[in-house]
Amino acid sequence: MKALVVVDYQNDFVNGSLGFAGAELLEPIIVGKIEQYRKSGGRIIFTLDTHGEDYLETAEGRKLPVKHCVKGTEGHKLYGKVADCLYNDDIVIEKGTFGSLELAEFLAGKKYTEVEFCGLVTDICVVSNAVIAKAALPESRIVVDSSACASFDNEKHKAALEVMKSVQIDVI
Numbered sequence: 001m002k003a004l005v006v007v008d009y010q011n012d013f014v015n016g017s018l019g020f021a022g023a024e025l026l027e028p029i030i031v032g033k034i035e036q037y038r039k040s041g042g043r044i045i046f047t048l049d050t051h052g053e054d055y056l057e058t059a060e061g062r063k064l065p066v067k068h069c070v071k072g073t074e075g076h077k078l079y080g081k082v083a084d085c086l087y088n089d090d091i092v093i094e095k096g097t098f099g100s101l102e103l104a105e106f107l108a109g110k111k112y113t114e115v116e117f118c119g120l121v122t123d124i125c126v127v128s129n130a131v132i133a134k135a136a137l138p139e140s141r142i143v144v145d146s147s148a149c150a151s152f153d154n155e156k157h158k159a160a161l162e163v164m165k166s167v168q169i170d171v172i
Helices: 023-039 059-063 080-084 101-107 122-136 154-166
Strands: 002-007 043-049 091-095 114-120 141-150
Touching: 002 023, 002 122, 023 043, 023 080, 023 114, 023 141, 043 101, 043 122, 091 101, 101 122, 114 122, 122 141, 122 154, 141 154
Parallel strands: 002 043, 002 114, 043 091, 114 141
Antiparallel strands: none
C-alpha cells in the first residue's frame, strides 16, 4: 500500500504572503500525482500549515514575521486545481509548525510500503515531514520527488534534497 503526502500546497505559499516564482508550476505535477495515486488505490494525505491571528506572537512568528496560512483565510486554502483534488476520504492534517507529529502518529504502525512527498517548501516543511515519516515507518520506502517540490531559495532546495538522501530518503 502506498501514500502520497501533499505538503502545504496552499495559496499563501504559491501566490500569497510567502509565495514565490515557480511555486505555481508544481500545480499540474501534483494534480497528476494525486490522480495517479487515486487510480492505483493509494492514500492521499494533505498537510496544511495552519496558524491563528496570534501568529506573530508565536516562536515561529517572531523568527518569520510574515502572517500566513491563518485558518479561515484564502491563504490557508489549497491552491488552484489541487484544491479540486481534495476528496472526503482524504486525510487532512492541520499543523501549527513545520513538522507534524499527527502525521507521524497516523503513519506509525500502518502497512505502507511507500510514502511519497511533494509540495512546499522543500527546505522547511517537506524535509521536516519526510524525516518524521522515516522515523514513523523506518522499514518503508520514503520518497521525495524533486520535481514536485520547490523553495524560494534554490540552493536550500538542493541542500534539503541532499540531507534527505543522507537519511535514506529516496530523492527522485
